Amino acid sequence: MKLSTKLTLFITGSKLAIVLLFIITLPFLVEQIASQFTNYTLKQQRKEVLKNINKNGIAYYLQGDESYGSYTMLKEEFVALLPVNKDLKADTIKDAQRIIENDTLSYRILSETFKFQNKNYLLEIGKTSASINQYNKQLQQFASYVLVILILLSIIIDLTFIRMVIKPLSKIIKTRLINRKFPFKLDEHPVKTSTTDFKYLDESLALLMTQINEAFYKEREFTSNASHEIMTPISILQHKMENLLAEEDLTESAALAIIEMMKTLNRLKKISNSLLLIARIENQQYQDKEDVKPLDLFNLIIEEISHRLEEKNLNIQLKINKDMVLREINKDLLYQLFFNLVHNAIKFNREGGNISISDNFTAKGEYEISVSDTGTGISTEQLPHIFDRFIKSNATENYGYGLGLTIVKSIADYHHLNIQVESELNEGTKFKVFFLNWKSTKQ
Template structure:
């Protein structure tokens, strides 16, 4: 999951949890506040009553009567004053039932006992519980609306800011990792950001790529120089052997020995040639400006390999329409690539086996070329290493020198061609080349 998605999810879920908690607590909280306020209100009422009594005497209420009672019009509040016993219990506030004019109602009641002129009086101030909670519903609703509004706006702000904050990361990933092509020749400018972590990441990646490029250049240079240096001694040896071979009256044994030496030298020559080819490709020495259909190339390779197909009595099926013209390629290199793959398909095939070349193309999708043989196959654990230099599959007669597939790999990488390999030991191998290039079908103007 992407970092931004994770953050979005986290922000949204955490706020949602807060909302749920708040909604769950809200009635309780509002109720509690209402009651607290009400208790305070009752105490205020009590204080007012005591004030009146202190100022005007108890008769301001009793007016000679032994007790006093009064209530508001809808019986929402009441007050009662009556004589009490000798003891003076402390004040209480409690929810109690009271009968007022025949109606039984639930009140929040403050009870207070006080002394006036050496007599104890009992004062009750009450308010119906129904009137206490009368604003709870609208209050809750209001609070909920405000909360939701706040949450939504903070989510929006959070997301916008996170996106802004993470933008350099996306640029780093795009520029340095996704779009960067080995061997990282093109350098993109440093990313604009004030976040030091990203700055550090970007700088580190740039530095790392620089190091990789340097190491790669060194290796390439070495391969190229070493190969060139090897050419001269090989040349001398070859001439010497050829001259030796032409000596008159050369005994057959010696002739055979020289022949063997020439074979070995030739093998050395091939290896050096292959290494040179790889280093020249990696050195961008081949223009990628040819357009052609793959069928043409396959046909050319087939002509070149005809004698070997006959020798092994292989059936060769080309199922290519020739309609698709690929652009931006180097003809010689693609020839070499197809040649090496077909050469392997022949070399590792069974006598009277088959080689099938077909294509898979739907417009706007990459063109796929599939080369399938009925050969000995590649064991699964070796598939990962077949493109490495000098890696060989199990020793076998007519063994190559282990560079054919690494040339394939180098050429493919040079053209951004993807390679997929699937193989079943004993049944055969299938190579799929995926061309990611602009494609035009013949009859239309070419894209490049």
């Protein structure tokens, strides 16, 4: 998942969490706000009443009566004033019920005692709970709408800012990493950004790619030199041994010793050639690519290796579509890949066994070529290691030096091919190679 997508999801998720939390707590918050506002209103009314009493006297309210009581037409508010015992002390704001004209109503009541002309009075100012809460629902809706608008606005601002900030990173990934082929073609122009971390990343990637290119060219040069320096003394030794064998006075034991040395030298030559081939493939020294018909390729392989088939009395079946063409393939390397697979199918097969070479199409649209045999097979423990260098294909017999399949894997990786192996001991082995770049000449 891209960084921008992760940031977008995080920001959106966090904002939604805030909205959800706010919606859950909103009724409580509105209720508290309404309660505090009511308390403030009651206190302001108390100040007005006491101010009038101090200015005009208690008679301003009592009008010759023992107590005073007044309420609005809808009984939403009331003010009560009455004398009380000197021992009574009150200074509270709480919810309580009062009976007004035979109606029992719930009020938010401020109660306070005070003295006037050496007499103790109780002042009560009340506001109905229904009138306090009548605007709660509208306030909640209004607050929710305002919050949603602010959240959406903040998300838009955040996403715009994120895109601006990470735009240089996207450009660095696009120019330095995506669809880059080895050896790298470096873009000398640094990505413009005011973010120090991105500048450092861009410079580090450019430097790293330069160092990789330098190491690549040095290795390519070494491979080229090694190809000459290693093979030359091997050829000289081989020539000298052949001359020694041609001498007439050579004893039989000496001749056998020289033959053994020549066999060892020949194995060394094959190993060196294989290692140099792997190095050339990994160093991208096979640049030429063309369209190749797999049927023609397998016909050449079978023609070259037919004598091996006769030696073991093997039956080979070739079922390859004649119209199929593999595109952008190095013909020599592909020949080497399938030659090694067919060679192994012969080498590890039983006497009078079968080899099958066929093609197919997968559900993903890949073109599949499989090479299967009825040979000794590969154990489950060895299967994950068959492409490793110098790992034997079978634990019971000395089947070579473990480079044939390493070459196959190197060629497959070079062409970005997927290769799979299925095998069972004493049942046989099947190699599958999958191609994405193909076409059919059939009209």
